Amino acid sequence: MSAVALAQAIGHRFADPSLLKTALTHRSFGSPNNERLEFLGDGLLNCVVAAALYRRFPAMPEGDLSRQRANLVRQDALHGLALKLKVGEYLRLGEGELKSGGAQRPSILADALEALFGAIYLDAGFEAVDAVINRLYQPLFEALTPGEVKKDAKTCLQEWLQGRKKALPKYHLLEATGAAHEQRFEVACEIENPPLRTIGHGTSRRIAEQVAADNALKVLKA
Structure with missing residues (x-):
């Protein structure tokens, strides 16, 4: 399937399509792959979510903010978003990963979504990835309740x-x-x-x- 459809679902049009291609390339497929973009996207996600929580909950103490952020950026949350976007349908995986169901593995899907955030940043800057993350996370932000931080x-x-x-x-x-x-x-x-x-x-x-x-x-x- 064309990755352009995924980009449209995310809400970003890539000026450099090669970044989108790399973000969807698992290391099992070859090189270049999305590992470095995932590293970048992880840092960006933490920054954007932290800023969003800081603005949304002006009275929330630091400890609760940290726990809320941890819940929002963990693998489960990313996996859920990736499933809604059908990221697995666009991944480039090696033969072994394809046969073993890698396109549905939570860790691979979560990493790919973070790699997409990294790719958007390199393609269009911080404001672009900030807008994408906030749009994708809006339902999760709205579901949060101050004072009800669920600890694992x-x-x-x-x-x-x-x-x-x-x-x-x-x-x-x-x-x-x-x-x-x-x-x-x-x-x-x-x-x-x-x-x-x-x-x-x-x-x-x-x-x-x-x-x-x-x-x-x-x-x-x-």
Whole structure:
């Protein structure tokens, strides 16, 4: 499919189409690929989202702003936006990634969207990428409620332990099974004091760690 349709969906017309092409090229396909653009886009996304939150919530303290930003720029949020834009249909992937379902893998889609942000910046400057990110993120911004910052389980567990002057938990990957596009991960969360070991499962290592941390919290609070 022509990547021009994707550019139209994003709301940016590329003066240099090669930047769009590179942003959609995974390293498995060859070089140049989108890894450097993803690095650039990641920094731009953090900056734009931070500025948007700063303007939208003038009374929100720094800690809450940081947590809101972390929730908005994490892989899950990017993956959701990439799915709506159908980014996977325009990716250039190597044969192995194509066969293993790489076009639907959350990490690849999230990285590609960040690479697109980097490409837009190089193509038309900061104002252009600022406008695109704010437009794409508008529904997510509108869904935010001041004073209701949802902390993830790992953060809550860390704060619970720190508040009692105890050592932080350690996470260990126990097993990863299944094909690349439908993997299942098993992770252990281990705490020294009190001695505790809980297990979490999920479709990514991050999710499995969160589940293991949540299980540990339930035991500790019980």
